[in-house]
Amino acid sequence: MRKHLLLGLLSLLVLLSLSGIASAQGVSLIFWSTEEQPERARATQAIIDRFTEATGIGVSLVLTNEDILDSLMAANLAAGTLPDVMFHPVDYAGAWYADGILSSAAATQVITELGVDNFSALGLVGDGMGGYISVPTDGWGQLLIYRRDLFEAAGLAAPTDYASIRAAAEALHDPDNNFYGIVLATDPAAVFTQQTFEHFALANGVQLTDDAGVVTLNTPAMVEAIGFYADLVTNFGPPGVVDVPGARATYFAGQAAMVVWSPFILDEMAGLRDNALPNCAQCLEDPAYLARNSGFVPAFVGPSGSAPAQYGQVSMMGISTSAPAEAVQFVQFWLSEGYLDWLAVAPEGKFPMRRGTADNPTLYLEGWSTLPTGVDRRAPLGDFYSQEVINTIAEGATNFSRWGLAQGQGRLVGGVYQELVVPVILNDVINGVLTAEQAAAEIQTRVEEIQAAQAEQ
Missing domain, CATH: 3.40.190.10 (Periplasmic binding protein-like II)
Structure with a gap:
């Protein structure tokens, strides 16, 4: 436990330092991602670079460990240094919304403008008032x-x-x-x-x-x-x-x-x-x-x-309550121009929660099915696994169960996972x-x- 605490404190110092550096350099957005493996971090940065090239909006990528993500978020909330956008598991969505970390207005804008009918798992992130507290991106079934x-x-x-x-x-x-x-x-x-x-x-x-x-x-x-x-x-x-x-x-x-x-x-x-x-x-x-x-x-x-x-997991793109308007643009880019590149980071564990667009309702489902997987060598899953196994992955990403979420207990789920x-x-x-x-x-x-x-x- 002491080792984890030390790691958390050191990571917190790094995050706060990076936030300060980003501000000093005039970077518009801070993005936290738990995809900290080197190859995934490189792929994430490549999408960020495309966004910056297309929009002129700078984004600073900060890698965080999922096991200490919640404690880091709490510390940054207390310090007034929340990230603008965060990639996070659904486990924390309810608690973070209740704590004033997540902006339902921003998430709802993203989902509404991209098309509510194109998303899966929205039932897990309702705010009780017709909006959404975070944006589903990808998922998997255990x-x-x-x-x-x-x-x-x-x-x-x-x-x-x-x-x-x-x-x-x-x-x-x-x-x-x-x-x-x-x-x-x-x-x-x-x-x-x-x-x-x-x-x-x-x-x-x-x-x-x-x-x-x-x-x-x-x-x-x-x-x-x-x-x-x-x-x-x-x-x-x-x-x-x-x-x-x-x-x-x-x-x-x-x-x-x-x-x-x-x-x-x-x-x-x-x-x-x-x-x-x-x-x-x-x-x-x-x-x-x-x-x-x-x-x-x-x-x-x-x-x-x-x-x-x-059991299954859905990952989210959350937008903080302190984020500028550009954060909405960033997440919308992530789920459109950058989406297949994001799913390609690890298609075996990233089934698309945005299925397609109004013009092509299965665009991203079809794109996902053709993505090669791997790190040092890449090949389609079908080269090694039967279609039955691949179907199992796809079905598991949308048919799984979770404690508390169907009962509207997202905040309690967050507390149970946090502690x-x-x-x-x-x-x-x-x-x-x-x-x-x-x-x-x-x-x-x-x-x-x-x-x-x-x-x-």
Whole structure:
């Protein structure tokens, strides 16, 4: 935690310094992006350069880490140094709007002028008054990825429910040979852990609140989800804390039968990125071995769930309440002239939330489907994955579930994600400090406290 705090403070100093430099140089806009990987940053800068060339409006790009994004935003709000435009997950939209960070007037102008009917996911960002608090740009649906070759050899069914997931994890778990039944996120300081667990909770019918806004986490279904997750981690997972790169690395090394990850893993699994190459035994001769021999389950179901469910994420372009009018122009450019270049940054994980234009309603959907993916080598996803897998990616980006958003609890969702309530308490269960029953009660209490504190603000 101390390391994360230090990183956050150092990043904050950099952000504030950059804001000052930008102001001194007369730059009109400050744009924060969480796409901090070098190749994505270069692609982002190229779109910015095109915008500046076309409009004469300068934009300063500031890269931020998603895990500390909210704390950085809060600090800059207090300091009066908000960015003008920010690329952010939908998780924070409700809370940022309530805190006076996001401008619904600006976001609504962007969406209205580009065409309301052309956007997906607008139901997640309504302001309750007919407008929108942020602009959906792209999205993805989370995947349970499994070694189809090993499942078939062992006569195992695809992992589509709690029972088949556990059965496969138990059957294939072989820790003496450094092979694990499943690898799941456990880092208490990472949003990735919340995202992964929420997938399992949704599958078991667990919701953050009911339609009236009453917190509904201390339930038998939640106890069941917590217990199941902890059972998988402690009995069939690798030792130690598992973070984002750790989960991927374990699967890529051929040391896990299953992993839960976003579709951003697909190009890497095909051997198209040198600093994240699969290194399983078979991958030495065929870098795309895992791509060709993995199966994908977008939605699965638990014993208390009524239907399969999938976690997903929508990314947004938010415009701050302190931004000049040029910010609207910038976001509109991003979602038109620069849009396919933006989706091309990582098409496997960037399904377009703006489908097309009034003249061509499927313009960007069709453009996305032809984009090559990869970093050091580029190729269409269809070179490695079946059309069924590609359809799964597309459908998952628009059909997923999320805690609280359908119930209009975006602000509460933001608070839960900001404080990492679930990852911290889940970690106590994994380490034997709490039982699943105690954890569900504690999570309920903490979320109710967040809700009460927000009501007083």
